[in-house]
Amino acid sequence: MTFRNQTSTRSKDEIRIFTPWAYVLFTLVCLTITVLFVTVVGRDPHAPRLPVRCLLGVIAGTLLGCYAVLIGYINQDAGRRSMSRLLWTLIAIFVPNGLGIVLYFVLRKPRTAHCSQCDAEVEPGFNFCPRCSYKLSPSCPRCQRVVGVNDVYCPYCGTSLRNQEVPQV
Numbered sequence: 504m505t506f507r508n509q510t511s512t513r514s515k516d517e518i519r520i521f522t523p524w525a526y527v528l529f530t531l532v533c534l535t536i537t538v539l540f541v542t543v544v545g546r547d548p549h550a551p552r553l554p555v556r557c558l559l560g561v562i563a564g565t566l567l568g569c570y571a572v573l574i575g576y577i578n579q580d581a582g583r584r585s586m587s588r589l590l591w592t593l594i595a596i597f598v599p600n601g602l603g604i605v606l607y608f609v610l611r612k613p614r615t616a617h618c619s620q621c622d623a624e625v626e627p628g629f630n631f632c633p634r635c636s637y638k639l640s641p642s643c644p645r646c647q648r649v650v651g652v653n654d655v656y657c658p659y660c661g662t663s664l665r666n667q668e669v670p671q672v
């Protein structure tokens with residue numbers, strides 16, 4: 504079940520979670536790997552020439568930078584979903600071939616939303632805020648379950664959600 508009115512705020516949240524640390528992390532990893540390729544790898548007598556090493560460094564740096572940012576994202580995102588940040592960050596880092604990252608995205612819990620009136624944490628599926636009883640999403644007047652914005656009848660008990668007398672199918 505989703506909170507339709509919060510969809511746009513959520514996508515903004517997703518972008519906000521990446522700034523500004525993600526840019527710093529990405530640049531740092533990218534530069535470190537490039538410098539490593541140019542200097543340390545350059546000591547090997549069989550190493551490729553400088554321009555090739557630079558190019559390889561930038562490619563490897565970009566890939567590892569993305570990896571680092573993804574791990575950082577998991578670290579932040581797990582907290583918003585009441586999951587263990589430390590555990591999932593470790594899984595993302597140490598499970599090889601990026602499988603830890605895949606595993607996280609498969610197993611992550613739905614995000615906890617916030618009441619737009621008092622900002623209390625509310626679980627998905629809640630109709631009313633447990634702290635201030637604010638109505639979080641449209642619900643059936645009879646059985647109080649969450650219904651869609653465009654629903655004409657309650658999908659659970661068949662009650663008409665419009666005030667007109669439409670014969671039930």
Ligand SMILES: [Zn+2]
Binds near residue numbers: 618619622633635
């Ligand atoms: Zn509330």
Ligand SMILES: [Zn+2]
Binds near residue numbers: 645658661
């Ligand atoms: Zn109902």
